[in-house]
Each structure stands twice: as C-alpha cells, then as structure tokens.
Amino acid sequence: MLRQAGGHAGSGEWAVEARNLTKDFGDTRAVDGVTLGVPSGSIYGLLGPNGAGKTTTLRILLGIIDPSSGSRSVLGHERPLDAATEIGYLPEERGLYPAMHCRDAIAFMGALRGLSLGEGRRRADELLAEHGLGDWARKPIRTLSKGMAQTVQLLGTIIHRPRLLVLDEPFAGLDAINQVRLEELIRRQARSGATIIFSTHVIAHAERLCERIAIIAKGRVAFEGAVDEARAKLRPIVRLRTRTEDGPWRGAIPAGARREGSEWIFELPESGPEPLLKALIDGGAGIETLAIERPGLHDAFVAIAGDKAAAEMVEGPAQ
C-alpha cells in the first residue's frame, strides 16, 4: 500500500520509504510532510542546516519515535524494529559505556542487533585490528581519544553486517584524515550491498558520496532526487575573459551577468553554447578564456533551500 501511495517502484527496489511523515512536539512541528524513497544499495544523503528536522526524520524512520501522522517502510517492514537486526545506527550524539572494554562494547552493540556475544567478540577483534585499534581491544572506552571512541562506535554499528546503515552526522567531530577514512568505509559498505543513509550539514560529503539526496529545511523536504537532478535545477555557469573591453559582443551577455576582476560570470543562455560563441566571435570579443561549468551541489542547495539555509550549511570538506 505504501509503495503504491508513494508512487515508487516495486518491492526490493526501495530500502526505505516515507510518506507524508509529520512529527509534532507540543506546539512545534519538527517534521512536516516528509516523503522520500531510498533505493536499495545506494548512498543517500539527508541535507539540511541544524534544526531542519534531519535527526527527527531519521528517528522516525528507525522507529525510535513514532510519527504524529504518515507512514514509513524500512526494509519491507512497516514497524522498523521488526528489521532491527538488519539495521545499523550511529546517532548524532555518540554514546558508549565508559567502563566497558572496546571489544565488549562492540560485541554488546552486536548483541542488541541479534548477534551472539561470542561471535560479536570474535568479529570485534577482527574489526579493531583492521582499523588499527587491535591493542585497545581490552581497554576501557574511557581511556580512548574522542576519535578512537567514535571509530569503536562505528564498528559497533556495522558489527552485525547490516543491510541498512543509518548515520546521523557521522562526520561531526572527526579530523580530516578520519573523515576520509569514514568516506571510504561508507563506500565499502555500499559496495558490499548495504544501503546507507546519512545526514549532514556539510555539502561536500554529500556531493562526493551520494547518489540521491533529500534537502530538508524547516521540517519540509525542499528537494528529493538524484544529485544530478538537483544540479540540473540550475543552468551551467559561463566564465568569460576577453581581450576587448567593449564592442558589439556585449549584446550576447545576459543582463544578470556579473563582473569579477577581468572575468564575466553568467548563466549559460537557454539557446546553448554555440549561439553564444558565434555572437562573441562575430562581435569581436577576442575570447581569451571561456569556461562552461556545471553548478555545484552548494549552488543547487542555495537555489532550492534559499540563502539563509545555505548560510548555515558548511561547504568545505571539514567542520
């Protein structure tokens, strides 16, 4: 029923679907009619500034909280907890028992997802060694650095080899090296067939990793679809440098063009590059350089969510 209502493809194609989810906390509407579909085996980004409703949406999808209205389906289950053994979740606010040993903490997280403690400990030893933390397996969490503790928590999230991995702001608090490692781990999980959903307010991560995104602002989905679709909302950008300052060629430049130093920057006219080039050459512009750039995700985000929301987002690779 949900799939028909959502208009998405048949069973197995969508790992997660949400239809008109709303969540009210008292008189505040945190999530307002969110509809989205996450294809199986994809990396899906939930983009939005802080307070946009990303975490609440993820919590609803995971069944931690129930929506005020709307429906959801996770790995084919309308009650997300029925699929708990196939889901891994890294919350935004990291949490581990400080007195627990690393391997026990990872094994415990596996046990919560249906793995036996013995098997959990065996896999924990393997994963810790693989991630350079083999020597820390029998040391309490409280002795780890913040980055190491985050790694341990992430390993606990994947210990049971989930089909769906939900990461809430996974890059928050990581240094540049660990961010790159995490990106690689996410790609590896996707290659092994897992579906990954992560929320972020750093556009660069989404741009590098995601096939599909949802842009959330003020609890609403402002855009949902492929990253290329988001970019396609904007026309390509032309950067032009000429040898002459003026001449008939100026008539070929759109009215909204802006000047940055000796460079003209404007959207490519709908007629395309060829008529523009012809007009510039015939008008005696003396083209020094001409570049036609695809707009970035940030530009698309600004166009979709607005300047204010974009100002709260981080564009660069790190926090």
Add this chain to the structure above:
Amino acid sequence: MTHLLRSAWVIGRRDFAATVFSKAFIFFLIGPLFPVLLGAMFGGIGARVASRAEQPRVAVIASGSDFAKLSAARTQLGDALGDRPIVELVSVAPEGDIQAQVRDLLASPRHSVVAVLAHPFGEPQLTGAVDRDGTVAGQVRLLLGAARAPPPASLQVIPTARSSGSVDRSRAITSQTGQMILFFLTIILAGMTLSQLIEEKSNKVIEILAAAVPIESIFVGKLFAMLATSFVGIAVWLGVGIAAMAMFTHGAPGSIPLPAVGSAAFVLLTLVYFAMNYLLLGSVFLSIGAQASTVREVQTLSMPVTVAQVLIFGFAALAVGSPDSPLAIVGAVFPLSSPLVMVARAAEKPELWPHLVAIVWQALWIGIVVYVSARLFRRTVLKSGPVKRRWWRRAAI
C-alpha cells in the same frame, strides 16, 4: 514476545555484569554495615547519656545500717524493673541540724542531688526539686515500703523455653525486622536503578538501545538486572550473617525467633515479597527517570514517591502484632503496602493460602504498573530539556 524477552535479556545481562563487577557494588555490599555501626555507636553513647540523665540522685541522711536496708531494697526493685532507670541513693551520715544539712546538700554542687531523704525509718521527709506524685517520690515510697516490710514469701520460678506471649513478642520483632529490610533494600535498589538510567541518558547510550530494541525491553531488562543484583547482595549478606551468628553465638541461627510459617517458608516469602515490592517501586522510579534528564530533576521528582513510600512503610508497620485487624487487611489489599504487610503476616500467622492470594494479586498489579510505566518510559525517555519548562508549556497550552 521472544524478541522482547531476548532484548531484555541482553540489556539485563549487561546491566547486571556492569553493576556486580564494579567497585560500587562492594560499597553496596558493605553498605548495611554503616547503619549497624552507627546505630551501635550512637546507641551506646545515647544510652550512657540517657542513663545519666534519667537516673536522679537522692541523698539519704541515715545511719549505715538504715542505708544498707534501703540499698538492698533498691537492688530488689532494680531487678524487677529491668532496664528502667531507678533513683540512685547516696549515703550521708546525719549531723546535728538535719534541716541545715538538707539545705547544704541541696545546694552542694559536689553531691548534685535532686532531693534529700531524711528520717527514712522514722517520719520520712523528702525535700528537693521533685513532684509530690512524681517518679522520684513514687520510687522512694516503694523503697521505703520494701525496706520496712518483712521479707516476701519465697517464689518458685520454673522457666520454660516459650509461651504464647513470648512467641507473639518474638514474632512481632521478626515481622518488624522483615518489613524494615524490605523497605530499605527496595529504596536503595530503586535509587540505584534510577541512577543507572540517568547515567545512560547522560552517556547518550539510551538512543542506541532505543534504536535496536523495544523500549519495553530496556525497561524490563533494567528492572530485572537490578533485582538479580540485589539477590546476589542478599545471598552475600545472609551468608555473612549466618556465619557471624554461628561464630559469635554458638549456633544461634536456631535461637532466632521462629516465624509462624516456618523459617524456610519465611525466607522464601520474604524474597518473593521483596521482589514484588522492588518491581512495583522500581518501575515507578524508572518512569520518573525517563521524565528527568539531570540528577537534580530526578531528586525533585522522586522526592514525593520516596515520602509516599515512607508513609506506606509507617502504615504497614501498624499491622505488626495484629495481622487480622481491618487495618492489616486494608494494607494487604493496597498494592503498594501489600508486600510489607504480608511479610509481617508471614512472621505472625501460619496459614499459607493468604500469601498465595497476595502474591497473585501483587503480580497482577506489577503487570499493570510495569505496563503503564513502560509506556510512559517509551513516550518520554528520549525527550530532553528541563521538566519544569515542559510542565509550564503544557500549562500554557
């Protein structure tokens, strides 16, 4: 259901191991020693102060032989009264002017007497800061009567091991002790469960748990983990207690007042009622913990419950000594006082069937309280922010 129980087992196993293998558990085990030691220390000091304060001193102006008669009478009276304080007598040899001597004695800080008895075997006169019909005057009259009267007829005393009166008294002590153990242990454990939950909320672990298992499992797991922990504690305390008694009182476990249902049944029923009492109160405390996000909020919210529990304890204590009274029956029916009242009953009445009925009744209420508390826990455990503000906001809406 299987998923719920399996998840509760995973949560409970971790909580149990984390508690039992922690340093804090050692303090939990030795915890009961502190009140015992403090009680013994302050009890001893208090008794000494009390005996000094409550034993008024009376100077007796009399010859040595007359004073000896009074002193012998005091010894007899002291034996009959047991631990109750009795006037202390100080011998003073008579001088010329008895009235002047009385005035001097009352004024003398060296003697520090409350009254002076003159002419004990003539026309006795008691002068001092005492009431005419007060305790001191009354005791002095008894002493004079005993010292003047002929020796009493000999009384043959044949001691027996027990009588109905002595058994009732012993059983009342057993039932009071049982109630106190139940009450204090439950309060301590419910508080410990609450602290663990708050720690989990502040560690942010609760969200990981909530995403993986039903909230009801977290609730049930935590509740039973602490119950299992307490059974470990009880086993240790019982073992140490029995060993200590065997060591210091030559096999004294047998001399403990025998409960009406028998020792084995009483121990079993005490454990069951403890579990019932803890599950009832623990689930209420866990719901409170779910509402609060800081220790201060917990203290504020749990205060009324703790006060209510103390009142219930006081109410249940009224049932001791009269297990069939209307008050005791009301206490046995009211779910929150039922375990405390019934453990007292087990010490005093031999019938077992009321316990079976009470256990079923309490189990039913535990089911209701755990269900409602778990629902409440589910609704509020992941909310954060000060509780007062939420109440205020609700009021504003």
